[in-house]
Amino acid sequence: MSAGAAETPVGVKLVSHFATVEQQKRAAVLGMWAWLLTELLLFAGLFLTALILRLLHPEAVQEAARHLKFWIGATNTVVLIGSSLTMSGAIQLSRLGWQRGMVRFMLATAALGGLFLVLKGYEYYADYHEHMMPFLSDRPYELKDSPPSRLFVNLYYVATGLHGLHLITGISILLAMTWQASRPGFLSRHQNRIEIFGLYWHFIDLIWILAFPVLYVLNR
């Protein structure tokens, strides 16, 4: 076997408050889903507000959306779809016990998450230069004659900023877990941590898949 595919034992260490490993794994998945649904409701409120603003003030929202960087948003969607693929790869290899390959896929996932943040940071930087940050008191807002556009632009920053915060949290957890996962014995005791974290990462992708059309595409 080559270094990338050297098999290590795969399993989950049973903790005292569960009767079986299967029960423990299912409880972890259910618990993660319970938390993800609260997150879904949080973002759903923001997306619904964006749609209502579009209905109430169509011209102002379209004018503001013309300043969004459509192609950076599209590129970032590609980046996150790629990161979901590498995360799925890490999960698949963790099931096979191919530890080194799994770690490489996890690092690739974190790198793609980082690339998303770099592109998003550039987008914010360009917005700053275009005076598209209405919440900055010392910088005149570009669309000052269109007060409703402020609502949409502020909502855009809240939604994308909150998503970015989730991504930063995900990358931090992923890097810490990658360090743990690179140590001997991880897969024989904690394989399901990779699966549970994978749910979170795919969910971050799912939220952006919704954010991109709601903020960038529908308002053109």
Next chain:
Amino acid sequence: MFGTPDERRILWRHMREPVLTACALLVMLAVNVGLGATLPFPHVWIVELVVAGAMVATILLVSMEVRHEPPLVKLFAGIGFFWVGILFAMTLVDYLSRG
């Protein structure tokens, strides 16, 4: 990284579904980006929302493997999106029905 033909075959068997899923998502994204960039007909937003919904369903069912989960997890995931559906439907019915 995966040297032997056996290893590559095993890897492809396990990665086939994620790779196809990513390809499907990229195709759907390309459709939405194309529609958003060209705005080819009125009410194109309906198609864009349907495509976005298909992308979300793909991630849920395939990437997050909900279709392989026990019924309780399926119920949980389904109810979450059902709640969001109620939220959107009841709110938008109000705004869309205003004169």
